[in-house]
Amino acid sequence: MTAHERTTAPEGQAAPMLDVRDLRVSYRSGEQTVPAVRGVSFTLDRGQTLGIAGESGSGKSTMALSLLRLLPASAQVSGEVLFKGEDLLTAKWARLRAVRWSAASVVFQGAMSALNPVRTIGEQIREPILLHDKIGQRAARERAAELLDSVGVPSRRLESYPHEFSGGQRQRIMIAMALACRPDLIIADEPTTALDVMVQAQVLNLLGELVREAGIGVIMISHDLSVLSHMCERLAVMYAGRITEIGPSKRLIAEPRHPYTRALGRAFPTIGDPASRLAPAGLPGDPPTPSELARLSEGRGCAFAPRCSEAMDACRTDTVELWPSGPRREAACLRVLEGSGT
Numbered sequence: 001m002t003a004h005e006r007t008t009a010p011e012g013q014a015a016p017m018l019d020v021r022d023l024r025v026s027y028r029s030g031e032q033t034v035p036a037v038r039g040v041s042f043t044l045d046r047g048q049t050l051g052i053a054g055e056s057g058s059g060k061s062t063m064a065l066s067l068l069r070l071l072p073a074s075a076q077v078s079g080e081v082l083f084k085g086e087d088l089l090t091a092k093w094a095r096l097r098a099v100r101w102s103a104a105s106v107v108f109q110g111a112m113s114a115l116n117p118v119r120t121i122g123e124q125i126r127e128p129i130l131l132h133d134k135i136g137q138r139a140a141r142e143r144a145a146e147l148l149d150s151v152g153v154p155s156r157r158l159e160s161y162p163h164e165f166s167g168g169q170r171q172r173i174m175i176a177m178a179l180a181c182r183p184d185l186i187i188a189d190e191p192t193t194a195l196d197v198m199v200q201a202q203v204l205n206l207l208g209e210l211v212r213e214a215g216i217g218v219i220m221i222s223h224d225l226s227v228l229s230h231m232c233e234r235l236a237v238m239y240a241g242r243i244t245e246i247g248p249s250k251r252l253i254a255e256p257r258h259p260y261t262r263a264l265g266r267a268f269p270t271i272g273d274p275a276s277r278l279a280p281a282g283l284p285g286d287p288p289t290p291s292e293l294a295r296l297s298e299g300r301g302c303a304f305a306p307r308c309s310e311a312m313d314a315c316r317t318d319t320v321e322l323w324p325s326g327p328r329r330e331a332a333c334l335r336v337l338e339g340s341g342t
């Protein structure tokens with residue numbers, strides 16, 4: 001039985017808002033095809049928050065951006081992304097454009113590059129509203145002003161340009177834009193990474209409040225486990241393009257089952273402790289390089305085994321799928337599978 005078979009809604013139960021099944025993404029690079037996401041499956045409902053953690057290069061952004069087909073043309077994507085029952089991977093472009101912003105929107109890292117520098121932020125917030133909500137200029141203007149106020153930027157600044165705002169304000173403006181069409185799903189890719197710790201906490205609290213009020217589903221990517229445990233009810237840890245452990249955030253962090261989650265918890269800094277940012281405990285070794293990953297994908301074995309202090313011989317030869325490891329939890333680890341007595 002695979003992870004996605006287990007997550008499919010049983011008969012008579014409503015299908016989840018988002019049902020991602022066996023998602024795979026590879027990048028073409030010259031003659032080579034390099035895998036970045038290697039079979040990811042999960043579900044998300046309205047009002048649920050899922051954090052995605054993992055080291056740089058583990059495939060977090062590739063996975064999240066592929067959901068709305070926002071990847072460059074060199075990316076080859078397969079699997080299913082069922083959003084309210086419709087597969088976004090095979091949907092026509094016109095349909096996909098209608099879904100983006102109105103039903104599902106993205107807050108990218110680095111708002112400066114995501115905002116258009118030569119247009120006022122008022123114009124940029126109004127654009128998706130006018131396009132998707134079919135309301136008049138005046139109503140769109142009022143909604144943009146309300147949105148800006150709701151993220152703590154005075155609405156009298158609607159006619160200012162992106163460079164006239166601070167980094168924190170620009171990130172708030174991105175959040176206002178993401179909320180503009182009242183989406184059911186927001187994908188937030190490191191929404192506060194470029195900000196200092198105080199502003200980061202303010203922006204995260206604001207985003208948390210707004211999505212809770214509106215019952216929006218959220219997928220949030222971060223390097224910072226403490227940010228994710230604060231913001232997200234569930235957490236998925238990715239390593240080398242796969243989910244290695246998934247479950248309720250607080251339990252996953254307090255009692256990690258997968259050795260990689262344990263190592264990540266030790267290695268990464270916490271938002272409330274600036275000193276730990278300067279001296280994280282370190283995670284021995286490096287994640288697989290793209291070409292090592294390409295070789296790994298052809299063979300078997302756990303991608304984390306070379307760095308894992310608990311690896312057994314079988315970990316280098318056998319592949320293990322996500323497997324129940326506790327209430328509402330799954331881990332892809334032979335040690336966990338052994339411990340469960342299965």
Ligand SMILES: Nc1ncnc2c1ncn2[C@@H]1O[C@H](COP(=O)(O)OP(=O)(O)OP(=O)(O)O)[C@@H](O)[C@H]1O
Nearest residue numbers: 027036055056057058059060061062063072074290
């Ligand atoms: N446009 C691209 N072309 C080729 N390879 C890419 C591209 N974007 C990402 N990759 C590769 O895909 C893999 C996953 O990268 P991705 O950015 O998704 O990881 P990530 O976990 O989000 O990392 P980070 O935390 O640094 O953003 C990496 O090996 C990366 O080099």
